[in-house]
Amino acid sequence: MRNKQSWETREWQRPLHVVIVGGGVMGAATAWFLAREHGVRVTVIERDASYAQASSALSVCAIRQQFSTAINIRISQDSLAFYRSISTELAVGDESPNIGLVEPGYLYLAATEGGATLLREQHALQKQHAVHTALLSPAGLAERYPWLTTSDLVLGSLGLSTASSGEGWFDGYAALQAFRRGAISAGVSFVEDDAIDFVVDAHDGPSTVRAVHTARGQSVEADAVVIAAGAWSARVADKLGVLLPVHARKRDVFAFEADVDLRDAPLLIDPSGVWFRPEVQQGRFLCGSPPRGDDIDDVPLDQVDRGLFDDVIWPVLAARVPAFDALRVTSSWAGYYEMNSFDHNGLVGQLAPYTNAYTGCGFSGHGLQQAPAVGRGLAELIATGEYLTLDLSPLRVDRIAEGRPLLEKNVI
Known part of the structure; x- marks a missing residue:
């Protein structure tokens, strides 16, 4: 696979030093691949080494292949393969990371013929890419999951774990720390600071970024820069005069307990948008749903919408799983989706009009599961000028200016 994603034609020059703004999983993964696979010197600037926000x-950190676009399916398959072998891939000395990956599947439910048609269309696409899903009738659902209310359903789609595909969840913070430790072991420098501006050479044609200024007064010279600042990527890109439609959109998560053993249950997505999945401990679960009302930018994370559970989530849970009629909420928290409002898909690749500026952001809730494949692809593009393993050009940033959205129908 060789696909050059460059908006101009020029002789490629391998960068000696890459500065990555953002040390979350996407930035850390890109740094690790650059250093480990390409021998590039990398500095990662992360404003908060505690990663508090x-x-x-x-994130609740799930991974799936039940997408409606081929590129998201391929990225997720490649990333799953990496996560399955992360204990060896990112081992540092005698320390092998454990991200607790489990693969009980995703179960999408449809309560209308329209919803069932969408599941069938996606099933056909997924089958073309060796994704194994089972389409289950209401009777099939009831037989497989006797705890599930199926009387109002038309169809269900369950992701199955095979050599080429699998769906489930893992410890996202452990994955982040594994990439970070691996990158440091490979020679990457992590600097706790805030990138506030860039030094740019502007010519009649394309421009070049020469350095990154930080809040603590550093000027970090760079042969290439990467913006991987998650929900704050648009603010960083704005310093380059680049507009990215990436917004911090709050999502609330609730933990609850119920007197039922569903540890083998999949991550279930109700037709209402409410979802839940079991935890490792018997009778413990996580759940959430889309927000009520308008999806507003930058809502503080300490403002968890408690009424969302009482008014929206609990009634749906109790109707779908009668054993959830009596449950106890034990905790809750909120995190940001880095929402790409253009088409809810990641923005990956070069940032025009710069010859050496790149981004990996806007993944709209599926960044953690896509980090290995995207990090590897970005590293290839930066170090060689081409995608060598998986062609990520469908996620190119230029699709915004072209008015050509890559629409993903299967967003939760």
């Missing part, structure tokens, strides 16, 4: 630390 980072999506990488606050």
